[in-house]
Amino acid sequence: MQILTSIVVGFVVTQVSTLTTSAYLHRSLAHKAVTFHPGFAFLLRFFLWLTTGVKAREWAAVHRKHHAYTDEEADPHSPARLGWVRVQFTNFWLYRRAANDPVTVEKWGKDLAPDRWDRLMFDRGPLGLIVGTVLLALWLGWWQGALAFAFHMVSYVMLSGAVNAVGHTFGRRPYQNSATNLHWLAALTSGEGYHNNHHELPTSARFGFKPLDVDAAWWLIKLAQRCGLADVRELKNRTSLA
Numbered sequence: 001m002q003i004l005t006s007i008v009v010g011f012v013v014t015q016v017s018t019l020t021t022s023a024y025l026h027r028s029l030a031h032k033a034v035t036f037h038p039g040f041a042f043l044l045r046f047f048l049w050l051t052t053g054v055k056a057r058e059w060a061a062v063h064r065k066h067h068a069y070t071d072e073e074a075d076p077h078s079p080a081r082l083g084w085v086r087v088q089f090t091n092f093w094l095y096r097r098a099a100n101d102p103v104t105v106e107k108w109g110k111d112l113a114p115d116r117w118d119r120l121m122f123d124r125g126p127l128g129l130i131v132g133t134v135l136l137a138l139w140l141g142w143w144q145g146a147l148a149f150a151f152h153m154v155s156y157v158m159l160s161g162a163v164n165a166v167g168h169t170f171g172r173r174p175y176q177n178s179a180t181n182l183h184w185l186a187a188l189t190s191g192e193g194y195h196n197n198h199h200e201l202p203t204s205a206r207f208g209f210k211p212l213d214v215d216a217a218w219w220l221i222k223l224a225q226r227c228g229l230a231d232v233r234e235l236k237n238r239t240s241l242a
């Protein structure tokens with residue numbers, strides 16, 4: 001029963017992490033599809049710091065490079081070139097290799113200079129992960145907290161890998177690009193599984209174009225917009241979203 005509690009907590013942490021990754025890192029920072037109120041953005045950044053250890057500028061730079069060179073030699077994680085199994089299981093290292101390249105980060109993250117919060121806190125990824133683990137341990141007890149955090153980290157890394165590997169290999173391709181749409185993957189990744197739609201319209205804050213599509217990050221953005229906490233970019237070509 002205690003193990004089950006750890007797994008459920010780990011799963012929930014992963015879901016909120018994919019939500020913040022998709023809404024903040026991906027749709028807002030990397031593609032400028034939405035701009036969040038600074039206070040709300042801070043909350044999202046704080047949660048990412050606690051649960052992922054990702055440096056925002058690095059993430060956005062590697063991802064922009066993926067869009068610029070999809071399936072070409074410079075694509076940091078192309079299943080067409082490396083095979084989907086390799087991207088699925090080594091995505092973390094493929095990401096790290098690209099993020100450790102200062103030329104990539106300088107070129108593709110030029111507009112994302114670190115602010116004082118990055119310098120003080122958010123660029124210290126391992127510190128955030130330690131604080132996150134300690135908070136879970138204080139809540140659940142040491143071994144249960146550690147288990148929940150470990151379950152979360154493995155799930156988060158595997159789901160990120162799945163978007164890059166499965167989401168460029170299996171599923172529907174309504175638009176002519178190598179990415180695919182998969183409802184089940186979208187449900188597990190806050191809408192990232194509508195990856196074919198996303199490659200078609202990268203600056204759209206909405207990934208699931210149909211009314212019943214499961215696009216949780218879009219729902220969060222709509223809610224934030226209603227509360228005056230988000231400014232969604234208008235697209236010139238809205239017919240694709242009909």
Ligand SMILES: [Zn+2]
Nearest residue numbers: 066179195199
């Ligand atoms: Zn892609």
Ligand SMILES: [Zn+2]
Nearest residue numbers: 063067198202
């Ligand atoms: Zn993207």
